Amino acid sequence: MTRVYVSKDMAAVALGADAVVEALSNAGAHVVRTGSRGLFRLEPLVEVETPGGRVGFGPVAAADAALVLDGSHPARLGDVSAMPFFARQQRFTFARCGVIDPLSLDAYEAHGGWRGLTAARALPQQAAIDAVKASGLRGRGGAGFPTGIKWQTVHDAPGPLKYVVCNADEGDSGTFADRMLMEGDPFCLIEGMAIAGHAVGAERGYIYIRSEYPFAIRTMREAIARAAPIVAPFVLEVRVGAGAYVCGEETALLDSIEGKRGEVRAKPPLPAIAGLFGRPTVINNVLSLAAVPFILSEGGEAYAAIGFGRSRGTMPVQLAGNVRNGGLFEVGFGITLGELVMDIGGGTDSGRPVKAVQVGGPLGAYFPPSMFDLPFDYEAFAAAGGLIGHAGITVFDDTVDMAHMARFAMEFCAHESCGKCTPCRIGSTRGVELIDRLVAGERRAADAVERLPQMRNADGGARPAGQEIELLRDLCDTMKFGSLCALGGFTPYPVLSALDHFPQDFGADAPTSSAAAE
Amino acid sequence: MSATRNDRSIAGDATHANDYAATVARLVEDIGGEQDALLPMLHALRDEFGYIDDLMVPAIASALNISRADVHGVVTFYHDFRREPPGRHRVRLCRAESCQARGAAAIERLMTDRLGLRMGETSADGRVTFDAVYCLGLCATGPNAMIDDIPVSRIDPATLDRLLGELTR
Numbered sequence: 001m002t003r004v005y006v007s008k009d010m011a012a013v014a015l016g017a018d019a020v021v022e023a024l025s026n027a028g029a030h031v032v033r034t035g036s037r038g039l040f041r042l043e044p045l046v047e048v049e050t051p052g053g054r055v056g057f058g059p060v061a062a063a064d065a066a067l068v069l070d071g072s073h074p075a076r077l078g079d080v081s082a083m084p085f086f087a088r089q090q091r092f093t094f095a096r097c098g099v100i101d102p103l104s105l106d107a108y109e110a111h112g113g114w115r116g117l118t119a120a121r122a123l124p125q126q127a128a129i130d131a132v133k134a135s136g137l138r139g140r141g142g143a144g145f146p147t148g149i150k151w152q153t154v155h156d157a158p159g160p161l162k163y164v165v166c167n168a169d170e171g172d173s174g175t176f177a178d179r180m181l182m183e184g185d186p187f188c189l190i191e192g193m194a195i196a197g198h199a200v201g202a203e204r205g206y207i208y209i210r211s212e213y214p215f216a217i218r219t220m221r222e223a224i225a226r227a228a229p230i231v232a233p234f235v236l237e238v239r240v241g242a243g244a245y246v247c248g249e250e251t252a253l254l255d256s257i258e259g260k261r262g263e264v265r266a267k268p269p270l271p272a273i274a275g276l277f278g279r280p281t282v283i284n285n286v287l288s289l290a291a292v293p294f295i296l297s298e299g300g301e302a303y304a305a306i307g308f309g310r311s312r313g314t315m316p317v318q319l320a321g322n323v324r325n326g327g328l329f330e331v332g333f334g335i336t337l338g339e340l341v342m343d344i345g346g347g348t349d350s351g352r353p354v355k356a357v358q359v360g361g362p363l364g365a366y367f368p369p370s371m372f373d374l375p376f377d378y379e380a381f382a383a384a385g386g387l388i389g390h391a392g393i394t395v396f397d398d399t400v401d402m403a404h405m406a407r408f409a410m411e412f413c414a415h416e417s418c419g420k421c422t423p424c425r426i427g428s429t430r431g432v433e434l435i436d437r438l439v440a441g442e443r444r445a446a447d448a449v450e451r452l453p454q455m456r457n458a459d460g461g462a463r464p465a466g467q468e469i470e471l472l473r474d475l476c477d478t479m480k481f482g483s484l485c486a487l488g489g490f491t492p493y494p495v496l497s498a499l500d501h502f503p504q505d506f507g508a509d510a511p512t513s514s515a516a517a518e
Numbered sequence: 519m520s521a522t523r524n525d526r527s528i529a530g531d532a533t534h535a536n537d538y539a540a541t542v543a544r545l546v547e548d549i550g551g552e553q554d555a556l557l558p559m560l561h562a563l564r565d566e567f568g569y570i571d572d573l574m575v576p577a578i579a580s581a582l583n584i585s586r587a588d589v590h591g592v593v594t595f596y597h598d599f600r601r602e603p604p605g606r607h608r609v610r611l612c613r614a615e616s617c618q619a620r621g622a623a624a625i626e627r628l629m630t631d632r633l634g635l636r637m638g639e640t641s642a643d644g645r646v647t648f649d650a651v652y653c654l655g656l657c658a659t660g661p662n663a664m665i666d667d668i669p670v671s672r673i674d675p676a677t678l679d680r681l682l683g684e685l686t687r
Contacts, residue, residue: 010654010655010656010669011655011656011658011659011669011671013668013669014654014656014659014662014669014670014671015659015671015672040656040658040659041658043659170655171652171653172653173612173614173615173616173617173652173653173657174614174615174616174657175653175655175657176655176656176657176658178655179655211561211598212651212653212654212655212664213654213655214667239557239558240557240558240561241596241598242557242560242561242596242597242598242599243596243597243598243651244595244596244597245652256557257554257557258553258554259552259553259554259555259556259557259582259584259592260553260556260588260592261591261592261595262595262596277554318657318658319658320616320619320657320658321615321616321619321620321657321658321660322619322620323658326657326658326659327658349620358615362614362615392616392657394615394616394619394657395619396619397619400619405615405618408615408618412614412652415652416652418595
């Protein structure tokens with residue numbers, strides 16, 4: 001019986017993988033379901049096991065099952081891992097994803113699984129933390145805080161009860177690496193969390209997964225049940241979000257697990273000192289924790305050997321939106337934005353010119369192609385007025401209206417604001433109104449209060465576009481520095497970058513650069 | 519909300535409340551009676567009844583030893599917990615940036631047109647609820663939607679007609 005491999009990743013299923021599997025089974029093939037390799041243009045991808053290795057075909061329609069099994073399907077790809085998109089990657093974290101049955105403990109072990117945990121348990125706690133420090137690993141959720149230092153803080157915090165929490169509330173549009181890993185290699189995340197538990201002295205962990213990821217929730221729960229004897233006494237539990245974007249903010253996430261509204265907490269105290277249920281808590285993103293098994297099994301130095309500046313190791317970059325080769329591309333830091341979008345991503349899917357890319361989700365800046373020489377690095381992006389965030393890159397072609405995207409950023413912030421702080425809760429709504437007025441070219445007349453005789457300093461007349469833009473910049477400034485968390489604090493990134501790089505979309509009166517407004 | 523409440527008799531409300539209390543009591547056995555059981559409990563109630571009826575709130579509050587205001591605050595905070603019965607089918611279309619970059623706005627207009635519903639509304643015959651979702655993590659193959667529990671990618675006008683045609687029940 002021919003053995004074939006087909007992804008059961010949510011993206012593959014959304015493109016019809018289940019029907020393909022049914023057709024292959026009916027044709028007599030033995031189907032093994034895997035995670036996704038990560039190049040979605042090829043899904044549903046079928047890999048047929050042959051004496052010379054796996055031979056890929058993709059995309060495959062259900063009607064084509066027989067052609068795949070007799071090897072005559074025209075979309076023959078040969079060895080998928082030798083394709084340039086995969087051969088150029090450095091898959092430290094995603095080595096197994098798309099290759100193995102995600103829920104097979106045997107396959108996980110045969111592909112190097114649990115070696116990191118075994119190595120960590122043979123070490124004193126401090127040595128395990130030192131390995132993570134030596135790797136230079138920084139928080140992959142977006143903030144880029146050194147993971148080893150966070151673990152050290154939790155380790156050093158007094159108290160018998162500590163927690164490890166995995167932030168799998170991957171709400172940023174343009175990101176799907178957490179989902180792919182949880183669906184494609186869940187034991188890797190479990191292993192990383194067990195290592196964190198050993199290193200800081202925690203015996204209980206939570207994985208908070210957003211409800212929009214039903215496949216990941218199912219796979220993680222099953223994987224936790226199967227791996228329980230291996231990671232014991234460490235105990236893991238999945239908690240499911242409920243459609244609140246702000247719960248991806250770590251303190252809102254903790255409140256959500258505690259059964260409260262997902263409102264952001266003021267810091268300090270840091271979660272590392274007083275986190276979940278007031279106890280010292282390691283809270284890390286999926287990708288940070290999933291990088292840890294490699295670091296412990298191969299050594300922190302091996303991880304730190306690649307990278308750029310203070311950004312060490314690899315980043316699973318996600319190419320999304322209007323891009324030809326959309327998918328997951330894990331590579332060392334330092335690759336340029338242009339290489340990612342044009343060489344690897346292949347430009348837009350629509351074939352039109354790229355107008356802008358948004359890096360880092362709804363709170364990330366929009367960059368024009370003239371900035372494509374920017375190296376992928378935490379510091380370089382910060383210096384350019386943006387952030388790499390969770391490393392999602394959303395590509396837009398020249399049909400996009402950047403004023404509309406700036407308005408959408410404000411609208412999204414208003415929709416998702418937890419309401420705790422004023423700049424975010426009210427500023428976002430005022431931002432929508434301001435951009436609407438700008439785009440419509442309406443002059444806002446003085447309101448009733450401004451017309452009062454006491455309001456001597458109000459000019460009483462309609463504001464011209466230049467003043468409206470100045471006001472928008474001022475509002476963004478207030479949100480950026482006055483908000484409690486990144487939702488209100490980073491919404492100015494997409495708004496201001498759209499305004500700075502694409503002023504023509506905001507009406508004729510818009511200044512051509514930020515300098516003109518200042 | 520008021521329409522549903524007015525349709526019910528007081529005796530009917532009492533029956534519902536008793537059903538809910540029994541379900542909540544059973545759930546406490548499974549997921550515990552501390553405050554951190556609140557979200558898992560709301561998910562379980564929603565899975566069973568389709569929504570969070572205001573009549574559930576007192577039973578939940580008493581089972582978890584928190585105030586009704588606490589429960590109400592949580593129910594109204596999270597987009598997933600609707601307070602009115604949903605349609606028999608649920609169409610959730612992604613509105614986030616990556617889907618917009620692939621033409622989701624046009625699909626949204628078409629869906630609004632075909633369903634005769636704006637996002638957040640349920641059809642008068644109770645057949646379908648049309649909701650927005652902000653990202654399903656299928657960002658390279660949009661526009662994306664969840665039709666009930668089934669993810670669908672690369673929605674174009676032709677697939678849209680086929681998908682909506684299947685929701686006739």
